[in-house]
Amino acid sequence: MKTILVPLDGSDLSALALPYADLFSRLQQAEVRLLHVVTQGDRQDFVVERERLTKITTPTGTVSPNSPWALQLHADAYLEQAAAKLRAEGLQVQTEVVYGTPVDAIVAVAERCAANMIVMGTHGRGGLGRWLIGSVAHSVMRLTAVPVLAVRSPAPEQPALQRIMVPLDGSPLAREALPLAFNLAERSGSTLVLLTVLTPQIGLDPSIMPQPGPAAKSALREQLLHELDIYVPDHQHIPMQTVIGEGMVGETICHEAEQHAADLIIMTSHGQSGLHHFALGSATDRVLHGTHVPVLVLHSRTHSAAIAAVQGRKTHITA
16 A cells, blocks of 8 residues: 655644645555654753643653653654544554654655655644754655655645646656656546746847747647657546746746646656755755745656665665
């Protein structure tokens, strides 16, 4: 069975991921695994915040904050509260509390449970651990081959996928997002919005390099559809829209996603300067920071293979 991993840090902001975990677990018929990572500094935070945390009822009742098991029991109870709401909706939910650093623990658990997706709030803070900040989500994206859904804003009352935006630039890298996009569109009945962006010819004389007119934009739309005919030949049954945006790539993707009421953006990113110096592609990074639409980030096959190789070496060394 597929597994969707949801790291939670005890904050309302990290819980923004839960409605989307619900949605995607239904679309993919997946189990949800809720994860909390207890860090070295959590015990001090736990003692300081014990009055607020005692609002969580543990199975054994009130526990002294000085008890060695207090933090574990509260973390368990916190995850069980979140799990109970999802189970009441008919989902299969597991919970897990682990100890360590958030990034390493999330990546390790995702690998161990063979997660198909990680759903994360990108600006969580406070609560049980104060760790699910944007830097943690971005680090997880860099270090795991698992697709990561980044959520910045509260979901609608009844979240659904109706319009999925996929930015394409004619490269094989960008096209790697298409199989998952088509799969989700089929399962949800969504319209696929295929976007390509015309960037400004900065510093060039317009008389030498004029801006594309209607004919050039029409040709680009035909190119997008031609790509589908080649790489996804059975796409005709999926509702489709082609969009030509103009401007800087990241900002234009954010703008067009809002203009076309996208419910999800799917993008492929890749490593630069080697695995250990990986940086999100600048366009993906700008979109993650600039849109309130959930962004599903996939790695290129090459980078995913590199991550898998490094993880394999680590497993061999520690075995």
